[in-house]
Amino acid sequence: xxxxxxxxxxxxxxxxxxxxxxxxxxxxxxxxxxxxxxxxxxxxxxxxxxxxxxxxxxxxxxxxxxxxxxxxxxxxxxxxxxxxxxxxxxxxxxxxxxxxxxxxxxxxxxxxxxxxxxxxxxxxxxxxxxxxxxxxxxxxxxxxxxxxxxxxxxxxxxxxxxxxxxxxxxxxxxxxxxxxxxxxxx
Numbered sequence: 001x002x003x004x005x006x007x008x009x010x011x012x013x014x015x016x017x018x019x020x021x022x023x024x025x026x027x028x029x030x031x032x033x034x035x036x037x038x039x040x041x042x043x044x045x046x047x048x049x050x051x052x053x054x055x056x057x058x059x060x061x062x063x064x065x066x067x068x069x070x071x072x073x074x075x076x077x078x079x080x081x082x083x084x085x086x087x088x089x090x091x092x093x094x095x096x097x098x099x100x101x102x103x104x105x106x107x108x109x110x111x112x113x114x115x116x117x118x119x120x121x122x123x124x125x126x127x128x129x130x131x132x133x134x135x136x137x138x139x140x141x142x143x144x145x146x147x148x149x150x151x152x153x154x155x156x157x158x159x160x161x162x163x164x165x166x167x168x169x170x171x172x173x174x175x176x177x178x179x180x181x182x183x184x185x186x
Contacts, residue, residue: 002044003070004136006061009035022147035060043069099168106165110158113151120148
């Protein structure tokens with residue numbers, strides 16, 4: 001965030017909320033200790049701005065060394081991560097609950113991604129109209145379009161999942177199958 005411009009910890013948090021929060025978040029409890037460490041390592045500087053009637057404002061800026069470290073980190077390949085998805089975990093064990101509950105989970109997830117699609121569209125329009133000349137704009141657009149395309153795919157997946165779950169035989173028959181399997185000798 002400091003590569004964009006010098007900011008306070010509060011400014012960093014607010015910028016995160018309006019830019020990268022769809023794929024990365026940080027709390028104040030993470031931001032301020034990191035800033036302190038970066039100052040100690042001389043990767044950022046801290047200046048204090050006096051404010052009338054308010055606490056002093058501490059503004060942080062990248063040093064040349066900090067920008068070098070950032071660029072080195074950006075050049076490294078991302079570390080693969082396994083996503084933790086509670087919805088998929090619940091669907092995997094879905095036979096233990098009524099199908100209607102699983103369908104409700106899918107419907108709620110679909111609604112969330114429809115709302116995200118609207119949000120991504122607004123963010124993309126804002127980038128184009130308010131930041132079109134900013135050299136960062138193409139990079140920002142790439143990230144918001146990732147979110148948009150992911151949500152489009154997930155809405156489609158939800159439709160398919162709902163169709164699959166809706167085709168499961170009636171609840172009483174499925175429930176009796178579960179009861180019989182639990183009573184069967186192992």
